[in-house]
Every structure is written in structure tokens, then in C-alpha cells.
Amino acid sequence: MARVYDSETTASDVVQDVADQINGKVVLTTGVSPGGLGAAFVESVAAAQPALLILAGRSLAKVRETADNITTQHPNVKVRLLELDLGSLAAVRQAAEAVLSWDDVPKIDVLVNNAGVMGLEYARSDAGVEMTLAINHLGPFLFTNLLMNKLLTADKPRVVMLGSEGHRWNPIRWGDISFRDGASYNKWQAYGQSKTANMLMALALAEKLGYGPKKLLAFCVHPGFAPTHLDAHIAGGFASELPVIHALDVFLGNVEGPVPFRSPQHCAANHVFAAFSPDLDGKQTHNGAYLTDCRVANPVTDTVKPWGTSTAEARRLWDLSEKLVGQKFVY
Template sequence: MNTDPRSASELAILYESQIKGKVVLTTGVSPGGIGAAFVAGIARAQPTLLILAGRNIAKVQQTADAVSATGVKVRMLELDLVSLAAVRSAADKVNSWDDVPHIDVLVNNAGVMAIDWEPSPEGYDSQLAANHLGPFLFTNLIMGKLLESPAPRVVNVTSDGHRLSPFRFDDYNFRDGEFYNKWLSYGQSKTANMLMAVSLAEKLGSKKHKLSAFSVQPGLVTTNLGAHLKLFGEDDSDMRSMRDVDRFMGNAIGWSGFDGVVACTPDVGSNTYVYAAFDPEITAHNGAYLISCRIADPWIDTVKPWATSSVEAERLWMLSEKLVGQQFSY
């Protein structure tokens, strides 16, 4: 739950001097979503360029039109994170933009939640591909542009759902779907988002590169991300299957449910995006997992050790390189 009531728009005023003049690339910017609220919120602070990326270019166009109306320069990018070939094509396009010599902030916001089994074009769990492998490859392929920034940042959007599963190194693909569980898959992918931020901070957070990376939990937000799920009403099968996983994992929420948890708007849900991307002091905590515009506290928040471990992060980095078929030596 996001307990900070400030909106992304309000934080953009607070961080106006940090936002002004920046080039920001955000994935997953469909209207009504958190990504769209984030770019709309920071537009008023006069960034130099907002690059809006998404699989459905018609939806990206809608958000681009709304942001352009503020007078901010916008560029669109078609990006299908499920397909590694499509990711490479999108990265090639970004790298070909000679008039965009650097990118200051990359927000890996796009993702899916608890979808049914479907193999990606390369044969991987589509949820893992969309939520981790695609962003991992895209981030690293455009790293040259990021490192041209004097103080680059990468923000990975994760979830409290990382509690549902550590990364399943021995069976990340669920025996090619034979033993698939949509919630275990979701949990594993959200854990991966956090571990990737840890790795980026450790590999590129030196004085030479000065890259900062964070993972962000936006809270329960009213968007269409879970519109396909059966969570409430007479047929709450998806809610019950998530509860079963929570109970098996020993998570208290498996018995307490979501009592007292209040959903927030996308404008409030994206406030921690703004904090992670522009707060001048949070860089002292490179690699941190952020909630409600603060560092998550394992005493009061759900912070599973499997998602913050440097050892697990390095294991995942090496596996991810293998799965995407390319090494990135930093």
C-alpha cells in the first residue's frame, strides 16, 4: 500500500530543478496507467525530452498527444518486451538517434500480472520475458546512452508480489508450462526486477559510471493491469489461488487478506517513480527497494531477503545473459 498521499504532479514541483532539462525514457505508458501518470506528472517541470515506449503504439500516441499539449517534446518508441528480437530492434532505433546523445533516466514500468501460460517467441515464460528478460536486455542495449548522462538512473517497477516466489533458478520456465502457476511466475518476475536493480547498482554505481538503480513498489493502484483476473465476486478463483500461494509461503496476508488496503490513483501510485528518478539524496542508497517515497523497511514492509541478496542478484545476472544470448561486462 502506498501511504504517501502526494501525487506525482506534486512531487514534480518539489523536484522541478532536478527534472528540468532531463531526457527520460518510460516504458508502458498506456492511458490510465501508472506510466502515463508519471510522464504527465513530470511534464510540467520541463524535461528536455520524454521518450514514450510501448507495445501498442496507438495507445502510446494517446499519451504522447496529452503530454505534447503541455509543450514538452515527445518521441515515441514501439517496444514489445516479450520478444527479444523486437527488443533488439527497439534498442537499435534508440541508439540510432544522433539527436539524443544521452538518456538521463530509464523507467522500466511496462509489465504484466498473473497471465496464463504462453511461451515467448524464444520459448520462455511470457511473464518472465515481459517483466524481466525484455527489460534486462533493453536496459543493457541502451546502456551506452545512459552512461553518457552525468548522473544516469534506472528505475525498475516491482511489486509487493515479490513475496510470492524467489527466483526459480532450476525451473524458471515451469517445465515449459507443464507445472505453471501464474502467481509463482509473477512473484519470480517481480523478484527479478529487484535483483536487477541491485546488480546495476553494484556493477555501474562506481565513481566512473555514477549510475543509480532502484526498484519501486507503487502500491495497490486502480489500473487495468489486473482487469483480466477474477479477484472479487462469486468467481474469485484468481484471488483464492494467490491466497493459496501466500499461505504455502507462510505470508500473513494469506490469512488476513487485503483488509485495510486502500487502492490509490495512478497519479499517487507513480509518486515513488518521481522520488526514485529525481530525489538528490536517495542516490546514497544505490540499489534500494523503495515504497511510498522512502526506503522499504523490512520491519514494517514486505521485503523478502531473496529479492535483495547480492548473491542472488549475480546469479540472476549471469542466467539472464545466458537466456538473452549476450554478455554485458561492466
């Protein structure tokens, strides 16, 4: 019988249950700075002796801190570092080329697209796209597809996208993804749009690659809210934005209110569940799902907006993303 998890479950709890699924696997995780959810995920997973942990991030110094923590606690676990700036398509291509050149790493069992940003002031990427959407969606879209051959070499490949309940703040703005070049910019609507994109990315991957003898499983996770460094650039931190966020929810007709912060260990439990739980194997209805508290989210009792669960929207976003990165990926 599948174990029932809840909001009190930690990443280490889930690792104990799925250790046999982790052992010997190659896992690539983005956004692993110390103190963050990515670091909590990889440090927990290391206890189950994966074959290799590939740690990717924009700052190699921060990535190395996490790598050192893993090596200290689990000296037999192999760790490899990768510099990855998701805000630059050129940098994403360079990072992917590096991974593809590693002949001693013929496969990637699990890719966890954990890196992300929130609450940015308006800026545009080198592709001319609003920066929150560029970093949270467009960079991971390109990175994942460039590594797809190594993923599909694995027996049971999985891709995990980091979503958020914050997707409620905006669907994809099809006619104006960059907020009229900043003239109508709202940082939390921009974040909402990017998190909707993460949900649609998982759906699109499941639809395109979820069939066949080595089908790809893809999931989007809402980890909950943890006190990390994600809001370090915001004067006054995330708490200072709560009145603005509340006003936006009132404007949009949302009933959700402030939620309690949890530890990174609690939030990363959903990462581990999505990446390794056998409960998600062999159930096509689960592929592409949005997960919360280590379960498939309930659209009635959980915050799951219909614009994040539409296969039509997912197909449309895939086509737009191909156009923006200047490359088609046909599967």
C-alpha cells in the same frame, strides 16, 4: 532537510519538489498506456519541462494517446514515440537500435522500466522463457543493457525498475524458471518470480555500475496497487483472483492481506521519487534499494523478502539472463 513522504503523496507533489532535477532531462519510460502508472508518471513529469520524454510501448496507438495528452497540457515539451514489445528479444533489439540511431538524442538521463504484465495464462516467449518473466524481466534486462552507453553519457544516470510487494510469492526458481513447461504453473508465483527479478536487476546494476565518476543509480519501486488495465485480460478482474492469492499466501506462510487500491497519481509518486529525488544521490547504501512510499523499504516493517535483496542472487540472475538473451554485458 529531506521532505517526508507517505502513502498520501502524489506524483505531482514530488514533481513540485524535484522540478529542478527534472528540467532539461531526457527520460525514457516504458508502458505508458492511458490510465496506467507509466502515463501518470510521464504526464506529471512533463509539468517540470524535461528536455525530452521518450514514450515506449507495444501499442503505438495507446502511446500516442498519452503523448497527445502531454502535448495538449505542455506544448513546449518534446515527446518521441517508440514501439517496444518486451516479449520478443528481436523486437527489443530493434527498439534499442532505433534509440541508438537517434543522433539528436546523445544521452538518456533516466530509464524507467515501468511496463509489465501480471496474471497471465501459461505461454512462452520467442526465447523459450515463461512469458511473465520474459516481459517483466528478460526484455527490460536486454533493453537496459543495449542502451547503457547512452545512459552512461548522462551526468547522473538512473534506472528505475517496477517491482511489487508481490515478489513475496516466489524467489527465482533456479532449476525451473518456466514451471516444467507449464505443468506446475501458477500465475501468481510466476508474477512473484518476475518481481523478485526486478529487485535483483536493480541490485546488479548498482553493484556493476554504481561506482566511478558517472556512477549509475538503480532502484526498484513498489508503487502500490491501482485500478489500471493491467488485469483487463483476467475474467472478473484482479478482485476475482483474491481468494487464490490468499490461499497462496497461507500456503507460503505470508501474513500479508488485501491492500486498498490507490489512484495512479498516488502510485506513481514512487516512480518520480526514484527517478529524480536528490535524497538518493551520493548515498551508496541506497543504490540498488527497493523503495516504497517514496523511501527505502524497511525489511522489518515492510514486505521485503530476503531473496529479493541478495547480491549473490543478483549476480546469479545476471549470468542467467545473459545466457538467455545470448549476449554478455561486461562493465
